Amino acid sequence: MTAQSQSRYHRQELIAGIGRAGQQRMRDAHALVVGCGALGCAVADILARAGIGRLTIVDRDIVEVTNLQRQSLFTERDAVEGIPKAEAAKRRICEINSQVECRGWVEHVGPDNVISYASDADIILDGLDNLHTRFLLNDAAVSLGKPYLYGGAVATRGMSMPILPGEACLRCIFSEPAHLQTGETCDTAGVLMSAVVAVSAHQALQAIKWIVGANDAIDRSLWSIETWGNRENRVSLAGAKVATCSCCAKRDFEYLSGRHEDQATVLCGRGAVQVAPRGIEGTVRRIDLAKVAIMLAPHGSFGMRGGLLVGTLRGVQSPAGNAVELTIFPDGRAIIGGSIDETFARGIYDRFIGGS
Ligand SMILES: [Zn+2]
Structure with a gap:
């Protein structure tokens, strides 16, 4: 280690639980950040500054101007260029700490690639915007025996x-995504940067404790915060392991198997992609279109037509520069018009409909 790199982490090495030995463990560690929105930016920033050796960031979206209010690795230049978040984040991380070996992958994380990403990492951090992929990460982490730091934030809480x-x-805590679903996404209900920063600080801190070997110091709780109402809550995870949990006890990795994977199908003749969410095995998922209509009202002109909710998003363009039209069915399916890009369509679905 050079004199320069020693001094760089001096203030962190002074922390009793870290020291020089812990700092070396940080340098030897590889963290995977899945999703690089507000949470992903913040945890990647903290880990890079803390001296993580390797950082892999995976995200499927591009930087938009509405991200800048809270996604701390991105700049106006990134939004103007419309570059992928994973690329922009990697560029910024390299500027922040050139000692970090940072990789950015522009990809949708699904059952087909999650294991290859996760098996190469020592720890997995959640920077996602959708519950489905969180359950997939949980499956991947449990199956590989790796730590996973779950985090989520919407509106003023997280x-x-x-x-x-x-x-x-x-x-063990939420047996299926429906138990965590609130009907809100950051795109429909908004999100306050302070709420995201609080959650990401908690996630990154527990990750650092794990990496430096301070396992006893990890906050083993489901921690939540409501920043506007000044409330904080901690539910201990002691005794929370469920003997019949289908994931960690029975090791039936439903999400890894792809059984619950949303299906994205290009409708060639229409220049559109259909996204069909899978419900619980053998059931058809139904959504409340009236509720979705209320949530979408501020984001475009939407109305009911023949039992379907139809409209065009305002202020959102497809990668090809087209307007984005949505046709939403009562069974939760949606046709995303204006693009034949499956990844883009899945992203739009999760942002505007997925919380329903
Ligand atoms: Zn479990």
């Missing part, structure tokens, strides 16, 4: 929880 090898997993 939650964080460490899923550690051999301890309670996300599905």
Whole structure:
């Protein structure tokens, strides 16, 4: 280690639980950040500044101007260029700390690629915007015996929880995504940067404790915060491991198997993509179109037509520069018009409909 790199982390090495030995463990560690929105930016920033050795960031979206209010790795230049978030984040991380070996992948994380990303990492951090992929990460982490730091934030509140090898997993607490679903997404209900920063600080801190070997110091709780109402809550995970949990006890990795994967199908003749969410095995998921209409009202002109909710998003363009038209069915399917890009369509679905 050079004199320069020693001094760089001096203030962090002074922390009793870290020291020089902990700093070396940070340098030897590889963290995977899945999703690089507000949470992903913040945890990647903290880990890069803290001296993580390797950082892999995976995200499927591009930087938009409405991201800048809270996604701390991005600049106006990134939004004007419309470059992928994973690329922009990598560029910024390299400027912040050139000692970090940072990789950015522009991809949708699904059952087909999650294991290859996760198996190469020592720890997995959640920077996602959708519950489905969180359950997939939980499956991947449990199956590989790797720690996963769950985090989520919307509007003025958020939650964080460490899923550690051999301890309670996300599905011990929330057996299916519906139990975590609030009907809100950041695109429909908004999100306050302070709420995101609070959650990401909690996630990144537990990650650092794990990496430096301070396992006893990890906050083993489902921690939540409501920043506007000044409330904080901590539910202990002691005794929370469920003996019948289908994931960590029975090791039936439903989300890894692809059984619940949303299906994105290009409708060639229409220049559109259909996104069809899978419900619980053998059931058809139904959504309340009236509720979705209320949530979408501020984001474009939407109305009911023949039992379907139809409209065009305002202020959103497809990668080809077209307007984005949505046709939403009562069974939760949606046709995303204006693009034949499956990844873009999945992203629009999760942002505007997925919370329903
Ligand atoms: Zn479990």
